Amino acid sequence: MDIEGGFCIKARGGYVGGGTKCGRWNPTTEQVKVLTELFRSGLRTPSTDQIQKISSQLSYYGKIESKNVFYWFQNHKARERQKRRRVSVNHREQKENHYEDQNHTNNNNNSSSIKTNITDIAQLNNHQVPDHQHHERVIETLQLFPLNSFSEMEAEKPMRFFPNDCRGNAASFSNYTIGADHMVHMDHHQYHPTLDLRLSFMS
Amino acid sequence: MDIEGGFCIKARGGYVGGGTKCGRWNPTTEQVKVLTELFRSGLRTPSTDQIQKISSQLSYYGKIESKNVFYWFQNHKARERQKRRRVSVNHREQKENHYEDQNHTNNNNNSSSIKTNITDIAQLNNHQVPDHQHHERVIETLQLFPLNSFSEMEAEKPMRFFPNDCRGNAASFSNYTIGADHMVHMDHHQYHPTLDLRLSFMS
DNA sequence: GCAAATTAATGATTTATTCAAG
DNA sequence: CTTGAATAAATCATTAATTTGC
Numbered sequence: 059m060d061i062e063g064g065f066c067i068k069a070r071g072g073y074v075g076g077g078t079k080c081g082r083w084n085p086t087t088e089q090v091k092v093l094t095e096l097f098r099s100g101l102r103t104p105s106t107d108q109i110q111k112i113s114s115q116l117s118y119y120g121k122i123e124s125k126n127v128f129y130w131f132q133n134h135k136a137r138e139r140q141k142r143r144r145v146s147v148n149h150r151e152q153k154e155n156h157y158e159d160q161n162h163t164n165n166n167n168n169s170s171s172i173k174t175n176i177t178d179i180a181q182l183n184n185h186q187v188p189d190h191q192h193h194e195r196v197i198e199t200l201q202l203f204p205l206n207s208f209s210e211m212e213a214e215k216p217m218r219f220f221p222n223d224c225r226g227n228a229a230s231f232s233n234y235t236i237g238a239d240h241m242v243h244m245d246h247h248q249y250h251p252t253l254d255l256r257l258s259f260m261s
Numbered sequence: 262m263d264i265e266g267g268f269c270i271k272a273r274g275g276y277v278g279g280g281t282k283c284g285r286w287n288p289t290t291e292q293v294k295v296l297t298e299l300f301r302s303g304l305r306t307p308s309t310d311q312i313q314k315i316s317s318q319l320s321y322y323g324k325i326e327s328k329n330v331f332y333w334f335q336n337h338k339a340r341e342r343q344k345r346r347r348v349s350v351n352h353r354e355q356k357e358n359h360y361e362d363q364n365h366t367n368n369n370n371n372s373s374s375i376k377t378n379i380t381d382i383a384q385l386n387n388h389q390v391p392d393h394q395h396h397e398r399v400i401e402t403l404q405l406f407p408l409n410s411f412s413e414m415e416a417e418k419p420m421r422f423f424p425n426d427c428r429g430n431a432a433s434f435s436n437y438t439i440g441a442d443h444m445v446h447m448d449h450h451q452y453h454p455t456l457d458l459r460l461s462f463m464s
Numbered sequence: 465g466c467a468a469a470t471t472a473a474t475g476a477t478t479t480a481t482t483c484a485a486g
Numbered sequence: 487c488t489t490g491a492a493t494a495a496a497t498c499a500t501t502a503a504t505t506t507g508c
Contacts, residue, residue: 081475081500081501082474082499082500083475083476084476084502085474085477086477108502125476126475126476127477129475129477131472131473131477132475132476132493133475133476133492134474135494136472136494136495136496137474139494139495140495141493198469200496245470286490286491287486287490306478326489329490329497332489332491332492333490334488334491335478335490335491336489336490337489337493338479339479339480340483340489374466421502435495465508466502466507466508467506467507467508468505468506468507468508469504469505469506469507470503470504470505470506471502471503471504471505472501472502472503472504473500473502473503474500474501474502475498475499475500475501476497476498476499476500477496477497477498477499478495478496478497478498479496479497479501480493480494480495480496481489481492481493481494481495481503482492482493482494483490483491483492483493484489484490484491484492484504485488485490485491485501486487486488486489486490
């Protein structure tokens, strides 16, 4: 008996009950892994489009929705920042003006620093094109699944947690390049994606 | 069928244009009026359903989208609070649990059933800790039009948005007559510029 | 070994701050 | 200067880890 009607058997991600009980999303280890990898490769605030693609891809590993991806990045970004800030404080009591809080100032001089400050969420609907709102924001092209991110990643499967999740694993990420296509240079006028996620949660 | 992308005649901002160019929403005075009235009546955080209705109604006066309504309430709520906070601090250092506003004049005769268990957070610009865990969150039907509009204190319970669970009653909008200006009913069947409320990438 | 009780993580919401169009 | 929009910070709440008493 795998699925208890009333419980959510989870093994650090994976199956959530029998379908009726839907608590909150519980990512599978693979999902977390991929997300983390994306994060590490520089992705911070994925665009709507990116989110959808990621979500779509990750659904292979288990139940997931776009909003989960969105939230994951929000939280992860925030918590990484916070963690670092805390460490910083502990170590040397930076009491002076925290020079690091403003995000776009220095951030990481990471190699693949992605600045995509794209306003995430949705995008304007229908007909009327939002025109060239052209925000100043630097928007860099981002490859969602950089080749080097997954290549080997797929190889190692922790397996620590039993594969309760449906579809097991396997699945090579190798050929799913989410944004690898052209990632659409949004550099020019980007359409002001709009609408906040928060609105769409329901329904 | 003349959809009429939006006659955005604005008293305040002026004429926005014939429907193609739309930077940001520029509410008509009527729209603002209605929104303000709703706010004064106690509405703070309209549900999705409410938002849609409001949007739909207001579309009579001009181009508007659901998200505009959402944002309007977000901003208005925040700014009213902030405004008051500032005044409060400047004037008399209200240290009390001021659940009633000094700003507003006629709102004090609270007698209605709205239970505002919210301990008007804020007041300290500093991030105070809510302290109590207050899991209370009385789930009570949101009253759209409380008889006694308590001023600013945010009678809204942080109502959560359960995916499926509608908090039921979506109050009637039908009877909100603002001043002499009767609200045209939705019957008008405006084109309603979509509600992309439901979004884009949220499944 | 096992659950209830407790704690740690982290998913999901709300609030505050910032940005920039008009 | 006003304010719609977007983002970050803070908070809430649920689930998993972990501990504890049997």
